[in-house]
């Protein structure tokens with residue numbers, strides 16, 4: 001997995017609530033082997049004829065390739081498709097800042113090197129108001145966002161997830177180190193709940 | 202110490218405490234479907250790892266298969282490719298694969314309970330957000346992405362953080378024409394689509410106790426539309442009766458032993474929840490969505506809300522965008538809105554009880570001119586049972602198309618979609634922009650409401666038919 005320490009650059013404000021993973025990437029783009037970055041947010045970014053919609057904030061030249069996305073409430077709700085994270089990363093996004101996230105999207109982000117940052121709604125709005133003033137920096141080590149105004153905002157990430165992202169850890173590898181514990185648990189469970197294991201029918 | 206239902210199941214599956222509320226949890230059941238299964242199996246193969254416990258993993262194609270009558274795996278070409286991958290990789294890994302045309306094939310969240318693969322007190326995952334459906338049987342069931350699915354295939358465990366706990370008590374008696382689908386849509390409308398984020402939700406109360414298992418599965422199904430990864434209902438006599446005799450349910454003495462342990466699965470009287478809500482179900486009407494988020498709901502006798510009424514500018518913008526997409530006018534009654542398509546299906550409402558409800562309305566009527574109406578049974582077993590009961594005949598005579606089991610129009614990943622600009626009444630769970638097809642407009646509703654809309658050609662209060 002790609003590690004994440006810090007990122008600096010433009011922050012695109014997409015301040016809509018409940019942006020779901022179907023909107024982030026349509027399912028048929030996932031199965032067709034398309035360039036996911038190109039098709040990210042296609043219903044928002046493109047007109048019906050496939051040309052970029054000049055009204056969409058994500059198409060403003062200053063936000064092209066922005067590594068940070070500022071978003072509304074409940075970003076990434078809906079489907080568990082991990083392609084939503086890959087599509088964002090394909091657009092160049094490494095960090096999404098929002099008042100809240102869909103739980104599965106939130107977990108998927110950490111597993112792919114995308115940092116989701118939860119901040120209070122007023123703060124996200126305050127940051128969004130500065131999005132045309134210059135660059136932002138998000139630093140995971142110090143858990144701070146620096147706005148163009150110089151304002152520093154603190155956020156927090158669970159240690160287990162922070163360490164995983166900072167070091168780009170492979171958690172399958174980590175868990176496999178507990179194989180003996182897993183095996184012992186299973187042996188005891190076969191006695192305790194035999195019916196769970198009787199699946200040969 | 203008093204514990205909730207969720208905590209009892211969680212605690213029983215902790216292999217290692219990882220600190221700060223995180224645990225290494227054992228996963229008892231893992232379901233794979235044609236979209237998320239192949240990449241997860243590929244990932245562990247790429248790392249040279251084997252499937253840890255193939256006997257606990259089950260696969261079936263549902264998302265990308267065609268539902269066309271007489272279909273085969275290749276009727277939708279891309280789906281055929283995914284089908285081949287799921288089948289060959291499952292078989293190579295000794296994972297049981299329920300093939301098209303066989304009992305057991307169907308939408309994962311329909312076939313799991315129906316086969317008795319989902320049992321009270323088990324942990325269950327699938328690379329699919331509606332895995333929460335299975336909590337209706339008292340399982341700790343949740344959706345994951347493909348990399349967590351790969352983790353579970355390789356280790357039979359997941360690293361998870363214990364969520365906060367919410368209890369929603371549905372109290373009272375349900376009115377005529379009102380179904381579990383209306384209850385959960387109403388709840389999402391009242392609390393908002395993000396209310397459950399970070400929570401596991403236990404549904405309780407007299408209306409849940411009185412509800413058949415199928416209805417509980419419908420309620421739990423939409424937990425993720427409320428923002429929650431988990432929804433669950435304490436198992437009871439109805440649950441045990443539902444499970445008895447199913448293919449993978451323990452048999453004989455083993456069943457009695459299992460039931461004895463399942464009886465311990467309830468929230469203790471003084472167990473603590475982080476949030477509690479009580480809903481009086483008597484006040485709930487048949488409910489539909491008007492917008493592009495499942496929280497944008499109104500009773501069928503309501504009017505389309507005015508975005509200007511929202512105090513928050515972000516909310517105003519979001520609601521206006523939804524109205525524009527849906528082609529609706531604020532202030533107009535929602536009933537009477539002309540419709541073009543009806544979809545009765547999906548893991549929310551494609552079980553035999555749902556089809557019976559819809560057929561009861563369709564009997565002796567005909568689908569309105571200009572409306573295309575599909576009935577897609579949730580599984581091969583549902584299909585066979587419906588045909589044995591003659592429901593297919595009722596639907597066909599009423600002008601509905603009777604199709605093959607799968608996700609079909611719920612997701613438009615199988616060559617089937619609602620045309621752009623067309624208005625559909627759907628028994629599924631997502632009215633997102635483009636969900637049923639690019640530019641398609643979706644109103645979520647119960648099977649009875651969907652059947653009524655098909656017959657009248659417009660959104661209709663089922664209580665008036």
Ligand code: SF4
Pocket residue numbers: 263264308309310329331547548549607608611612629630
């Ligand atoms: S029916 Fe729809 S919601 Fe359910 S699993 Fe299939 S695609 Fe997902």
